[in-house]
Amino acid sequence: MSKPALGFIGLGNMGGPMSIRLINAGYEVFVYDRDEGALARAVSAGAKQLTSIKAVADQVETVFLSLPTPEIVDAVCLQGGGLREGSKVKQVVDLSTIGPRAAAAIAKGLLERGMVYVDSPVSGGVTGAVKGTLAVMVSCPRSNFDALDDALSVFGKTFYLGDKAGQAQTVKLANNIMSVTAVAITSEAIVMGVKAGVDPKIMLDVINAGSGRNTASADKFPRCVLPRTFDVGFAAALAYKDARLCVDEAEHIGVPMVVGSAVRELMSITLAVCGKDADFSDVVKVVESWAGVEVRG
Numbered sequence: 001m002s003k004p005a006l007g008f009i010g011l012g013n014m015g016g017p018m019s020i021r022l023i024n025a026g027y028e029v030f031v032y033d034r035d036e037g038a039l040a041r042a043v044s045a046g047a048k049q050l051t052s053i054k055a056v057a058d059q060v061e062t063v064f065l066s067l068p069t070p071e072i073v074d075a076v077c078l079q080g081g082g083l084r085e086g087s088k089v090k091q092v093v094d095l096s097t098i099g100p101r102a103a104a105a106i107a108k109g110l111l112e113r114g115m116v117y118v119d120s121p122v123s124g125g126v127t128g129a130v131k132g133t134l135a136v137m138v139s140c141p142r143s144n145f146d147a148l149d150d151a152l153s154v155f156g157k158t159f160y161l162g163d164k165a166g167q168a169q170t171v172k173l174a175n176n177i178m179s180v181t182a183v184a185i186t187s188e189a190i191v192m193g194v195k196a197g198v199d200p201k202i203m204l205d206v207i208n209a210g211s212g213r214n215t216a217s218a219d220k221f222p223r224c225v226l227p228r229t230f231d232v233g234f235a236a237a238l239a240y241k242d243a244r245l246c247v248d249e250a251e252h253i254g255v256p257m258v259v260g261s262a263v264r265e266l267m268s269i270t271l272a273v274c275g276k277d278a279d280f281s282d283v284v285k286v287v288e289s290w291a292g293v294e295v296r297g
């Protein structure tokens, strides 16, 4: 059976490589991004460029989104010139992290126009997006999931979490508060070791052979902090957004998050100190500045 044509809006750190994986898997992919550089990279990999959100929604039945914030996803779906005005689109597969309440509200707005919102956030970073090893969390009507499984499997391992928009977002927020906490606490622990005179490379080797091992100690620190490249490829602003969405959601449903709240504040400080273009791994620079040392491999 021939593969359906797909739309893809948001071709950044994640959407760029994910759209290219779809092209390489044999899908015809129509793309739009407001950033010309991002568009050009996708087009050079074989994507078909369109000039607006509505043009994508007039071209294909299934549109993927990989966009930064709930406000932007809401605008792209429901505002004037958005997907809801498209003549052909039937389902919107949202790979962004936007939180369960935004997902439910957008699903409702799209349903009023006869469209299905497929809540489908992903985890595994830019490396996972390039290699196709992401965890793909999905909640939507089962029939939509079954029909999409071939395309979603191009990104990694799919998990069906239920039929309601927002269920997948809840799992994604839980995952990300743990991931952000790993970077925050690893920053504090390694800076402590350096200030006490220990080689951070040896310290990470010990921790990774021991019970402190986590995604920051095993991957982000050796790859991006020891060589001082600070290029995880996940913006500190997005990590802050995820921590904020998670603590807000926990508060909303009556779950205290003491550690999560502290981590959210550390991300807020990182943004204030390092600026809006800071990388997720820049957290360690804040702790370094407080301690007066540098973590170098």
Ligand code: NAD
Residues within 6 Å of the ligand: 009, 010, 011, 012, 013, 014, 015, 032, 033, 034, 035, 038, 066, 067, 068, 069, 072, 076, 095, 096, 097, 098, 122, 123, 124, 125, 126, 233, 234, 235, 238
């Ligand atoms: P990014 O900022 O690199 O990419 C977002 C893209 O969306 C950019 O190319 C931007 O130009 C485009 N865009 C923004 N507003 C637009 C609009 N109105 N119309 C068209 N295009 C628009 O972000 P990213 O790191 O790729 O993350 C995308 C989503 O995936 C976020 O929700 C993020 O939280 C989530 N996520 C990111 C990672 C990661 O490691 N980077 C991992 C998992 C999930």
